[in-house]
Amino acid sequence: MVTSTLDSLLVAAPTFVARAFLPDRDRYVVMFTILVIALTLTIYILAYWHKRDRLKLTSSLNEARRRLSMLASTDVLTSLPNREDIFRRVQNEIDRALATTSNLHVVYLNLDSFKAFNDSYGVAIGDSLLRALGARMASVAPPGCVVGRIGGDEFVIVMPHSTSGRVLEFAQMLVTNTRQGIRVDTGDLLRITLSIGLASAPRDGDTADVLLKNASCAMSVIKSAGGNGCRHYSQEMQTSPLRRLQIQHALQDALESDGFRLHFQPKFGGDDRLIRGAEALIRWTHHDLGVVPPLEFIPIAESVGLINQIGNWVIRQACLQIRQWDREGLPPVRLAVNLSPRQLKQPGLVQVVKSIVKNHGVDANRLMFEITEAVAIEDSEETSASIKEFQAMGFDIAIDDFGTGYSSLAYLQRFRARQLKIDRFFTRGLDDHGTEGYAIVSAIIGLAHTLKMQVVAEGVETRSQLEKLRELQCDQVQGYLLGKPMDAKEFELFVRNHVPEPA
Known part of the structure; x- marks a missing residue:
């Protein structure tokens, strides 16, 4: 439409020049016509700019919304799914397991003596260790599994479509793997031990809250026994x-x-x-x-x-x-x-x-x-x-x-x-x-x-x-x-x- 308006101006230009020397009344008519055309052109140009800015604003809002959504579901330190996202994923997998009569396993990990480690090496190295551990677990987790950080030095691995034997083997492999050392940002190789609790749905819980609480309980039992190992949850562990x-x-x-x-x-x-x-x-x-x-x-x-x-x-x-x-x-x-x-x-x-x-x-x-x-x-x-x-x-x-x-x-x-x-x-x-x-x-x-x-x-x-x-x-x-x-x-x-x- 802007193009057609410009074309009209070009057509009208000779007429304007021809009438430039007309009597005053006709000159006023021509000037009024030019003013109307100029205003129309200005309105179209402003509308174009407004539409362009609105599209930019919409795109920016969508990007901000996407970033906010990512921040709400991602752990800032490790870039892994955070507590809220893990709970949501676990509940979704439990619902799927109940609907298909299949099993879901969760692996709940905690670093042994992490507070003493932080006190000795400093928070920066501690954060580096958590990032490296998260990356290590994500790299060795079987396909289809999700690794997330619950908070502090606690992580969860969600393992659908697996067996208790394979989950236990995987947990034991993690214990062995981390004791061989994890390299942090300074280049140092740090040897750590893990306490790991295992739980499966629906046997050990049919909601995310219960399942993860029981896996955490099993982890605590291992930790109280000296750590550096893994154990599956059992009812005997639950003490009010x-x-x-x-x-x-x-x-x-x-x-x-x-x-x-x-x-x-x-x-x-x-x-x-x-x-x-x-x-x-x-x-x-x-x-x-x-x-x-x-x-x-x-x-x-x-x-x-x-x-x-x-x-x-x-x-x-x-x-x-x-x-x-x-x-x-x-x-x-x-x-x-x-x-x-x-x-x-x-x-x-x-x-x-x-x-x-x-x-x-x-x-x-x-x-x-x-x-x-x-x-x-x-x-x-x-x-x-x-x-x-x-x-x-x-x-x-x-x-x-x-x-x-x-x-x-x-x-x-x-x-x-x-x-x-x-x-x-x-x-x-x-x-x-x-x-x-x-x-x-x-x-x-x-x-x-x-x-x-x-x-x-x-x-x-x-x-x-x-x-x-x-x-x-x-x-x-x-x-x-x-x-x-x-x-x-x-x-x-x-x-x-x-x-x-x-x-």
Whole structure:
């Protein structure tokens, strides 16, 4: 339309020139016509500019809206999905899983000792570490998974269309991967450990809030046990604030009134099925709280400073039971006792144990102390010194849950443990993971035997697992297939009546 108006002006120009010398009245008519045309042209030009500016403004508003939407769903530090976006995605995936009767798994991660790390290296390096960790997880996560940052040093990985076994393998890989080191902006390689909780929908929660809360609960259990590992959520982990307070008060009463009990799970020779020893396991039944599993009360005992007293009680009871069985003529039984991470850092622990054993007249070779792999690789001065003192006194050390953390030859050589206990995950893998599972267990047994260590397979529950372990020359086996945990009297009868199966 602007073009047509200009054309009209060009046509009218000669007429204007011709009439420039007309009488005044006609001249006024011509000038008025020119004014109208000029105003019309101005209006069209202004309309064009307005439309152009409006388009620019609309585009800018859309870009601003897009940026605001991105900021609302993206973590500024790591550029990963933030808490709100993760919760929304998890809920969407739960709805999809419920509609299609499929599963959804979430992996909840937390860096061990991140506050101490920040205090030592500074916030800038801490932020760099979080960015690098987020990028590492995003690069190794399976296709279709989403990695997000919940806040602080906590991350979540959403894993649809997977199995519990594969999710656990992935979580264990993350633990191993990060211990090998993460390079930050300064170029330094920082070795860190993770505490990881796992949960699956709809079994562990049918809303995002519940599912992520339960995954966080499982992470907290691992963290309270020393970190550097992963665990799947179970109902036993859920402790309400009121129940936690009740347990906390009841723990002291249990110590003072001898409310705990020891149960014993036998360990058998891998080839001859003879009873080679037993693991001492603490049990607690309260008159109001009912059966309180160790997974529930041990973290609370650690948090309120009672774990050392409970650990010392277990060692005393184990010594008393050994003496009692000896008096009753039971064949000598060697007991394995678990030591918690907090216990190992107890000042004077070795002298306390030495005094208990001496007072009860028990030889050191009748007790074996089990420490988790996470504790073994920690390499703190207190832990290393305690283990070496125990060995100098004649006590043997076993590495429990082998394979759940960063399985390094360095700590195996450093501690020279007597036994290596294969985690039940690998035992199950003999059935669940075919030739790959068999190859992994074979490699672990071969490694241990090369280092002159015995191997104990935990969690043996099927005949096929038992036969495969026998083929692989596993030294000892332990599990419900052969013998469940039982109280002292039941265990005594079990030992007396036990007839080894033919090899």
